[in-house]
Amino acid sequence: MFPENKTIVLSGKLIYDDQCASCHGVNLQGQEGWQYKLVDGIRLAHPYNAEGHTWHHKDYHLFMLTKYGIEEFFNMDYPNNMPAYKNLLSNDQIISVLSYIKSKWPSHIRIKHDQLNKIFYQN
Numbered sequence: 001m002f003p004e005n006k007t008i009v010l011s012g013k014l015i016y017d018d019q020c021a022s023c024h025g026v027n028l029q030g031q032e033g034w035q036y037k038l039v040d041g042i043r044l045a046h047p048y049n050a051e052g053h054t055w056h057h058k059d060y061h062l063f064m065l066t067k068y069g070i071e072e073f074f075n076m077d078y079p080n081n082m083p084a085y086k087n088l089l090s091n092d093q094i095i096s097v098l099s100y101i102k103s104k105w106p107s108h109i110r111i112k113h114d115q116l117n118k119i120f121y122q123n
């Protein structure tokens with residue numbers, strides 16, 4: 001991702017506000033009660049800020065989860081209402097939106113995430 005690139009981050013913010021904020025929150029705060037609540041058996045969107053666990057996923061996983069959806073990518077039963085973006089956003093748009101999200105993390109989290117990206121194997 002390119003959290004330092006202002007042009008990419010700005011275009012990512014527009015996509016985020018349009019496509020992701022309704023669930024993940026205007027301020028990346030997630031949906032209220034995301035830790036414990038299920039609505040009709042469906043889980044709620046996690047926050048993307050430093051409180052969330054998004055930064056525990058390396059770039060590759062964040063990209064694939066956004067493009068194909070959690071269930072398809074992990075090939076598991078994981079009821080959630082997030083659309084797969086493969087037909088909605090281009091690869092560049094997905095990278096922009098994830099760059100915007102990363103740009104909102106405090107620098108110590110970004111550094112940890114950069115280190116995570118360098119690890120080849122991650123479980």
Ligand code: HEC
Binds near residue numbers: 015016022043085
């Ligand atoms: C209709 C609601 C909804 C929309 C819109 C939505 N998401 Fe999600 N998203 C979810 C839910 C629910 C989860 C599952 C939460 C969990 O991890 O248990 C999720 C999980 C994720 C994950 C998995 C990693 C994590 O931290 O949980 C990524 C990455 C993600 N969303 C990216 C995006 C991006 C990028 C957009 C906009 C392009 C977006 N989402 C739009 C509801 C949504």
